[in-house]
Amino acid sequence: MEYDIRPVGRKCAVTGADLAPGSTCHSVVIERDGKLVRLDYSDDGWQGPPEGALAVWTCVVPRSAETRREPLDADALLRCFEELVEEGLPDREGLRYVLALLLVKKRRLRIEGSRPEADGEYLQLAGTHGEGAWEVRDLQPSDEEIEQWQRELNAYLASEWH
Template sequence: MADWEIKKTTGFCYGTQRELEPGEEYFAVLTENEDGNLERRDFSRKYWMENQLQVFYFWKSRIPLPDENKKTFIDDEMLLAFYERLSDEENEEKINFRYILALILMRKRILKYQNSQSSDGVEIWNMRTAGTNKTSKLIKPELSPERIDALTENIREVLLED
């Protein structure tokens, strides 16, 4: 199993290595590194707009002011869109990431478990988006409860402004 961690912001623009200032907007991205794993990188707004980077997923954020409280900056629609975008991925890391996103969306009552089936020893959950007839299939990876907790905490940290 791929061991992955999406880190919090470094506070630096990946493209220029310039320190991002408090209050400055930046773009956080998930991109594939050389090993095919997801990696977070942050880019200043100026660098992002000038370079039109090809990334797996991105969101705009802002470096908080020193006395500012943390707050969630990825809304439920973005979480659901990210879950959907990962639907055709075969990379184990991305399957794990999608599963944890699904657990978060289920807890928020956005995704609903319908039933499951097994195919070639892999458990597949049939999911439905709440309030719609839209369905999706979700591979349930073999993760220990401790691993699920660690991955969930990692995603929660990413979903908070740093």
């Protein structure tokens, strides 16, 4: 029987503090809602394995260059997009725009149309599997803005979605 357990996380399951590369990490596998879940703890957050732990071990948090991440699939990117839309934070408007365009390119979203507003044109989007209706302001960015938002999106995905 094979199990798919994710690599070391970025945050302590108890304190929420970053797990520093090169530091000791205490890891456990527990069953939650019928799924195997890995929890990682810093030395400060470690108080022994939680009740019902199926596996317990200690490891060293890898340096970032050693950490290999699999690319997110289009469905995971769509969930990320939905979360960014729900948050509605103005400072993440560029991330929403770039992610929407990426999902259109990956054929996971389609542009249904657009509508004008006082603050600009809005792209009307829908998921290719019948998901929601979303609107994203067409920001008409410069190449430099797109590159900046791509870097921000990569950082966001690395910190929040891996």
